[in-house]
Amino acid sequence: MADLRNNFVGIKSPNPFWLASAPPTDKAYNVERAFKAGWGGVVWKTLGEEGPPVVNVNGPRYGAIWGADRRLLGLNNIELITDRPLQVNLQEMKQVKMNWPDRALIASIMVPCEEASWKAILPLVEETGADGIELNFGCPHGMSERGMGSAVGQVPEYIEMVVRWCKQYTRMPVITKLTPNITDVRKPARAAKAGGTDAVSLINTINSIVSVDLDSFAPQPTVGGKGSHGGYCGPAVKPIALNMVAEIARDPETYGLPISGIGGVTTWRDAAEFMTLGAGNVQVCTAAMTYGFKIVEEMITGLSDWMDAKGHRTLEDITGRAVPNVTDWQYLNLNYIAKAHIDQDACIKCGRCHIACEDTSHQAITSMVDGVRHFEVMEDECVGCNLCVNVCPVDNCITMVGLEAGVVDQRTGKPVDPNYANWTTHPNNPMARQAAE
Amino acid sequence: MGTNVSGIHGGRLAPADYEKNFSDLHPPLDHHEALVAADRCYFCYDAPCMTACPTSIDIPMFIRQISTGNPIGSAKTIFDQNILGGVCARVCPTETLCEQVCVRNTAEERPVEIGRLQRYATDTAMEQNIQFYQRAERTGSRIAVVGAGPAGLACAHRLAMNGHDVIIFDARVKPGGLNEYGIATYKSTDDFAQREVDYLLSIGGIEIRNGQKLGRDFTLGELTENFDAVFLGMGLAGVNALKTEGEQLSGVEDAVDFIAALRQVENKADIAIGRRVVVIGGGMTAIDAAVQSKLLGAEEVTICYRRGKEHMNASEYEQDLATSKGVMIRHWLQPKRVIGKDGKVAGIEVEYTAMQDGRLVGTGETGILAADQIFKAIGQTFDPTGVGNLRLEAGRIAIDAEGRTSMARVWAGGDCVKAGEDLTVTSVAQGRDAADSINRALAAAANPAVAVA
Numbered sequence: 001m002a003d004l005r006n007n008f009v010g011i012k013s014p015n016p017f018w019l020a021s022a023p024p025t026d027k028a029y030n031v032e033r034a035f036k037a038g039w040g041g042v043v044w045k046t047l048g049e050e051g052p053p054v055v056n057v058n059g060p061r062y063g064a065i066w067g068a069d070r071r072l073l074g075l076n077n078i079e080l081i082t083d084r085p086l087q088v089n090l091q092e093m094k095q096v097k098m099n100w101p102d103r104a105l106i107a108s109i110m111v112p113c114e115e116a117s118w119k120a121i122l123p124l125v126e127e128t129g130a131d132g133i134e135l136n137f138g139c140p141h142g143m144s145e146r147g148m149g150s151a152v153g154q155v156p157e158y159i160e161m162v163v164r165w166c167k168q169y170t171r172m173p174v175i176t177k178l179t180p181n182i183t184d185v186r187k188p189a190r191a192a193k194a195g196g197t198d199a200v201s202l203i204n205t206i207n208s209i210v211s212v213d214l215d216s217f218a219p220q221p222t223v224g225g226k227g228s229h230g231g232y233c234g235p236a237v238k239p240i241a242l243n244m245v246a247e248i249a250r251d252p253e254t255y256g257l258p259i260s261g262i263g264g265v266t267t268w269r270d271a272a273e274f275m276t277l278g279a280g281n282v283q284v285c286t287a288a289m290t291y292g293f294k295i296v297e298e299m300i301t302g303l304s305d306w307m308d309a310k311g312h313r314t315l316e317d318i319t320g321r322a323v324p325n326v327t328d329w330q331y332l333n334l335n336y337i338a339k340a341h342i343d344q345d346a347c348i349k350c351g352r353c354h355i356a357c358e359d360t361s362h363q364a365i366t367s368m369v370d371g372v373r374h375f376e377v378m379e380d381e382c383v384g385c386n387l388c389v390n391v392c393p394v395d396n397c398i399t400m401v402g403l404e405a406g407v408v409d410q411r412t413g414k415p416v417d418p419n420y421a422n423w424t425t426h427p428n429n430p431m432a433r434q435a436a437e
Numbered sequence: 438m439g440t441n442v443s444g445i446h447g448g449r450l451a452p453a454d455y456e457k458n459f460s461d462l463h464p465p466l467d468h469h470e471a472l473v474a475a476d477r478c479y480f481c482y483d484a485p486c487m488t489a490c491p492t493s494i495d496i497p498m499f500i501r502q503i504s505t506g507n508p509i510g511s512a513k514t515i516f517d518q519n520i521l522g523g524v525c526a527r528v529c530p531t532e533t534l535c536e537q538v539c540v541r542n543t544a545e546e547r548p549v550e551i552g553r554l555q556r557y558a559t560d561t562a563m564e565q566n567i568q569f570y571q572r573a574e575r576t577g578s579r580i581a582v583v584g585a586g587p588a589g590l591a592c593a594h595r596l597a598m599n600g601h602d603v604i605i606f607d608a609r610v611k612p613g614g615l616n617e618y619g620i621a622t623y624k625s626t627d628d629f630a631q632r633e634v635d636y637l638l639s640i641g642g643i644e645i646r647n648g649q650k651l652g653r654d655f656t657l658g659e660l661t662e663n664f665d666a667v668f669l670g671m672g673l674a675g676v677n678a679l680k681t682e683g684e685q686l687s688g689v690e691d692a693v694d695f696i697a698a699l700r701q702v703e704n705k706a707d708i709a710i711g712r713r714v715v716v717i718g719g720g721m722t723a724i725d726a727a728v729q730s731k732l733l734g735a736e737e738v739t740i741c742y743r744r745g746k747e748h749m750n751a752s753e754y755e756q757d758l759a760t761s762k763g764v765m766i767r768h769w770l771q772p773k774r775v776i777g778k779d780g781k782v783a784g785i786e787v788e789y790t791a792m793q794d795g796r797l798v799g800t801g802e803t804g805i806l807a808a809d810q811i812f813k814a815i816g817q818t819f820d821p822t823g824v825g826n827l828r829l830e831a832g833r834i835a836i837d838a839e840g841r842t843s844m845a846r847v848w849a850g851g852d853c854v855k856a857g858e859d860l861t862v863t864s865v866a867q868g869r870d871a872a873d874s875i876n877r878a879l880a881a882a883a884n885p886a887v888a889v890a
Contacts, residue, residue, distance in 0.1 A: 068476040068477075069473060069476045070472070070476075348540040348541075348543040348544045349481075349485070349540055349543065350479045350481040350482070350540045351481050351482030351483055351484075352479065352480070352481065352482060354482055355482035355483075367482065367483060373483075373485070393479050393544070394544065
């Protein structure tokens, strides 16, 4: 049995699946249910400063996009931080932590960008027994208009400053949550590190308008005839999150900085991918909001079974394993040649590979052979682009097969060169470096 | 409630059972079901379903239009190719056409529900009475159509669209042909055939004259004389006889008459049905008669077919439907003699058959099936009364690829032609294509230069 116990910057949890700071973690009732369902930890919904709490809209807060069969692919929300009084949240956090000492409980915090505000709230949070804090520098809607959330996360100097205050005024580990609404995510990560953060977590939600009501001509969710941009999350944002996690994991300046991976984690496989790209654990929200807390069972068993099957014993065995394989385009081996191959037994003859290739790519797949409907790759035309694999509705029907060194590429008529060669030395590159004589 | 006495009687069931038994075989998909079903379509390239459809409906496109919330656009995609897409959605043997070749069969042995999706789209447009077609400027040409069945209606609609004036002559009281008189009641409910005719006639320019039979009320010669073109789509008026002793006994009936009567009757309990029913035949008509006999409360219904299961014209799906309703299908049995008692049917003597040197022969072994009622469903024939010298082929009207007969300015299509597959959808295709051919011919006659160019 694989050991799924997680130690993230000293915060221990029985598994690496935490619920992200969001509606599912807004109160004790939900968090208790989550822990009963098996979640390893929760990041409590973001606390604001003492005083009258924020208010939410009273109309719809969420919008969505769907795939086939109305599977929810992306969710957008305009909900703000917790709209419950600070003291209520603190009391509940303290009680829940007492009830569940083996689970991780993290407090997400968002207060104005002033030292006094942070200095005031940190002791109150610490008193709950929370295992750590997460600085919400990410929410792109509502709070950012008030100079908080992503408004802070978009200015590296502010990040560094606030992280420094937090490290100064609390002994709790500090996790800095980053916004993806920025050009180069390495800059805020470096700033957080410079401020002394223990870890970063990412991504927060992405600025988005998820859809437009074509009768009222208003963005959705529509509140009284108007809509506002919201924060986008769910399976659709996973690729963006994976890239940002990898960018930080492989940046020499932040290399080794613990990362809590967030963004569209829906299955054990998503979690494993985040972890191999450098995340020490993952946080989940949309999947729980779509299917309920029970999904964590699938994540736990799936990750454990995969690790058993592959002989990985602990999470340390997989964390960061894919990072060395993330590189820049210019270093990709241009001598590597692959061709698509269609498994005729698995093929259901829908023809989508053909029309995708014919209309939009390289005209390398037949539609008819000897008068019979038949889809086959023409290796003399195939550039190995993988589009056919991506549009095929049958799993594993079309695969990419790498050509062995020495085998003649039917398209170019040249044998496959066994040597690695990339763009930096390619003759067509005007900037190419001279290979050593 | 009800009665199970021997002999042929109505009212075998409680009133509620009639309603239940003769309601829609496949209830319509609701909005949610349609979206789920539509999502299963892969939008195949050069889709096999489209190739398999005799009217070449762009099936992937109409399904995609459903899934994107555009059922009205979807209906137009269907009607563009098949103005009788509503009834075809109900009666097409999709299991041997579009759905048989759906790639989802290869993938998971369950095709996209094309027929039901087509019904969803066409019902949506028809319920809102959305009319997609306007008549072109009137040409002044007048065309006679014989038969207001699927072929005649499809032909008339396409001709009217092109600006021609059409008069349809139909022998029956109501238009619709087999849609009105020949379909099992549970396949097309709520007077759908008449609603579809009304919907189709809304284009204008089409007049239907009922009770007008070719050869009785008018001749083909009169039509060619008085009209610019003629389309013959009168279907098959004759039925094959058993040609056995006892065929004249009371209780021996034509299955097509039974099916027609059942469709027309107000109260199904008024249709008398035997306690034991034997249906002779192996096609769709045999299945429809047998299933409906059972649904009317017959205790025992047996189909006797003189060849094997694999030779039956009824699709496997239809055979399964029959057996699921409690119909017994027996193969390799041919009728030998109808046995009577007091002038009424009492049973039927059947003989076992076998293939010998490629020929079907009786083995000499016989048996007797008790029966109060026997339905003959051993094929229909073309009645050539009134078609004059028109060339026939295998007993039906001979046509070329465009639907032209051997006589100038006379076209034909549907079950009355040789090329027919005896399917509603094939008849629609033939009627439509003949209309296009007529239109081209009339245009060429009116303006030869343009036609050549």
